Amino acid sequence: xxxxxxxxxxxxxxxxxxxxxxxxxxxxxxxxxxxxxxxxxxxxxxxxxxxxxxxxxxxxxxxxxxxxxxxxxxxxxxxxxxxxxxxxxxxxxxxxxxxxxxxxxxxxxxxxxxxxxxxxxxxxxxxxxxxxxxxxxxxxxxxxxxxxxxxxxxxxxxxxxxxxxxxxxxxxxxxxxxxxxxxxxxxxxxxxxxxxxxxxxxxxxxxxxxxxxxxxxxxxxxxxxxxxxxxxxxxxxxxxxxxxxxxxxxxxxxxxxxxxxxxxxxxxxxxxxxxxxxxxxxxxxxxxxxxxxxxxxxxxxxxxxxxxxxxxxxxxxxxxxxxxxxxxxxxxxxxxxxxxxxxxxxxxxxxxxxxxxxxxxxxxxxxxxxxxxxxx
Amino acid sequence: xxxxxxxxxxxxxxxxxxxxxxxxxxxxxxxxxxxxxxxxxxxxxxxxxxxxxxxxxxxxxxxxxxxxxxxxxxxxxxxxxxxxxxxxxxxxxxxxxxxxxxxxxxxxxxxxxxxxxxxxxxxxxxxxxxxxxxxxxxxxxxxxxxxxxxxxxxxxxxxxxxxxxxxxxxxxxxxxxxxxxxxxxxxxxxxxxxxxxxxxxxxxxxxxxxxxxxxxxxx
Ligand SMILES: [Zn+2]
Numbered sequence: 001x002x003x004x005x006x007x008x009x010x011x012x013x014x015x016x017x018x019x020x021x022x023x024x025x026x027x028x029x030x031x032x033x034x035x036x037x038x039x040x041x042x043x044x045x046x047x048x049x050x051x052x053x054x055x056x057x058x059x060x061x062x063x064x065x066x067x068x069x070x071x072x073x074x075x076x077x078x079x080x081x082x083x084x085x086x087x088x089x090x091x092x093x094x095x096x097x098x099x100x101x102x103x104x105x106x107x108x109x110x111x112x113x114x115x116x117x118x119x120x121x122x123x124x125x126x127x128x129x130x131x132x133x134x135x136x137x138x139x140x141x142x143x144x145x146x147x148x149x150x151x152x153x154x155x156x157x158x159x160x161x162x163x164x165x166x167x168x169x170x171x172x173x174x175x176x177x178x179x180x181x182x183x184x185x186x187x188x189x190x191x192x193x194x195x196x197x198x199x200x201x202x203x204x205x206x207x208x209x210x211x212x213x214x215x216x217x218x219x220x221x222x223x224x225x226x227x228x229x230x231x232x233x234x235x236x237x238x239x240x241x242x243x244x245x246x247x248x249x250x251x252x253x254x255x256x257x258x259x260x261x262x263x264x265x266x267x268x269x270x271x272x273x274x275x276x277x278x279x280x281x282x283x284x285x286x287x288x289x290x291x292x293x294x295x296x297x298x299x300x301x302x303x304x305x306x307x308x309x310x311x312x313x314x315x316x317x318x319x320x321x322x323x324x325x326x327x328x329x330x331x332x333x334x335x336x337x338x339x340x341x342x343x344x345x346x347x348x349x350x351x352x353x354x355x356x357x358x359x360x361x362x363x364x365x366x367x368x369x370x371x372x373x374x375x376x
Numbered sequence: 377x378x379x380x381x382x383x384x385x386x387x388x389x390x391x392x393x394x395x396x397x398x399x400x401x402x403x404x405x406x407x408x409x410x411x412x413x414x415x416x417x418x419x420x421x422x423x424x425x426x427x428x429x430x431x432x433x434x435x436x437x438x439x440x441x442x443x444x445x446x447x448x449x450x451x452x453x454x455x456x457x458x459x460x461x462x463x464x465x466x467x468x469x470x471x472x473x474x475x476x477x478x479x480x481x482x483x484x485x486x487x488x489x490x491x492x493x494x495x496x497x498x499x500x501x502x503x504x505x506x507x508x509x510x511x512x513x514x515x516x517x518x519x520x521x522x523x524x525x526x527x528x529x530x531x532x533x534x535x536x537x538x539x540x541x542x543x544x545x546x547x548x549x550x551x552x553x554x555x556x557x558x559x560x561x562x563x564x565x566x567x568x569x570x571x572x573x574x575x576x577x578x579x580x581x582x583x584x585x586x587x588x589x590x591x592x593x594x595x
Contacts, residue, residue, distance in 0.1 A: 010469065010470050010545070012545075012573050016468070017466075017468070018466050018468055019527070020468060020470050020543075021468035021469055021470065022468060022469020022470055023469075036468075036469075037468075037469060037512075054545070054546075054547040054571060055544055055545050055546065055547050055574075056473065056491075056542075056544045056545075056546065056547065056548065057492075058547060060544070060545055060547075062545075062573065071573050073545060073573075075544075
């Protein structure tokens, strides 16, 4: 180690503007020297030097002179050893005091690390168990406005799917079906702003965004046999909204930390993440258990509103029978809603539990709505 | 560049006048007003990864605004969400940790990164990571209530939630002010002991009440 060895650090001294500055530290014969960027050089003689450890990390080495005030410090690697080497006998005692303290802390530290490791291992095992329950519980306690904000973020998904169909025969029909279904919801679930948009797109599909915005694709309207089938799909989508599947799925898939952030109400932060290319599918694709729940809840809703609950499994049968080559994109709804046969079976099994209310009478005609839209 | 803190101490805000070529970095969302010749450019807060880490662990925004003038003198007003004071801190190559939410603005010479603030920093209630500012320039921080600057000569005991900024030369240790049982029951007793050399900045009010309220949603 030669004279040239230097360390990045800083100095406290009353003569400096603001009382401190970054400095480059060198060990000279007889003294430590700190040179600040503005030029001046400050010295501390080895004689009477006190060495202390501290700072945010506990590893910042402070050198204090006999006189109060001037302190030279550095967190650089090898700084403490350099003090010892260059200061020699003069700093021996001060150095000894500090290093014995470090060794004692290291021994104690090892014990603490061991305890920390055991605790951490326990947490790693427990967290996945607790998290799902925790997330669901926490989502339940969040205000409904969060759903609306999320839906707002994803709203472009609707316009990206295709142009809006303005023809009142189609638009009014779809919204009337929605209103009929929503009318049978418990009051607290009716608070979402349910609004459906008919979108020109040949896919047999429909989707819901958190907060209540929904899209019905003309391909589905064209392929459905009757109003009950359309109502069946919409009831399923409404259930995604009322069971807050978008929010739950998002919290699950964005990871623990981002999830917690969202739970603390920081929607804008999550928005930034989404805007940076995280796919919106995070919001609109649901997990299988959410799909099953939406089917079950949707069927009850469908029946209670006076539609035929059998239309739900019937619609899936219909999709299944559609020839894939005749309609290349027709299986879209199935692919995002997988496991077709078991799904139909599960819905059939639920049929006896669905109590049908007074038969729904619609002011708008399904046939006219269907005729109003293009697309094959 | 001409920057002053107005309406101190209760509802402080920053008023900055920028000539062409002059730049100030402002926390996104702090902009309350600006003249039409102001140019705003959102940039990653200290670089992409720092921004993400800062977002996740520091609770700060992902973006900051780079504010400049397109022509002539641009005038902007920067505010903070909490009612309270703002102060300017001049950095001489030294480094500081800022608690979540206290950053308002800085001059371009100031570097921003995320630093591990030591295990005891958890007692500040914001996790282990802090926004770390360094380099040469001025940084403006805001607080809830008045802001008190203390040059540490001896050990100072600080109630958690009141510390908003401190130099990296300051060591913090967590502790309990009262007995163990009363501390656990009330949370009041969690304190930090700060030891210098270095400066700490304290806010006279604490967001702990609010934090307790939001933490209900965690589990
Ligand atoms: Zn679904």
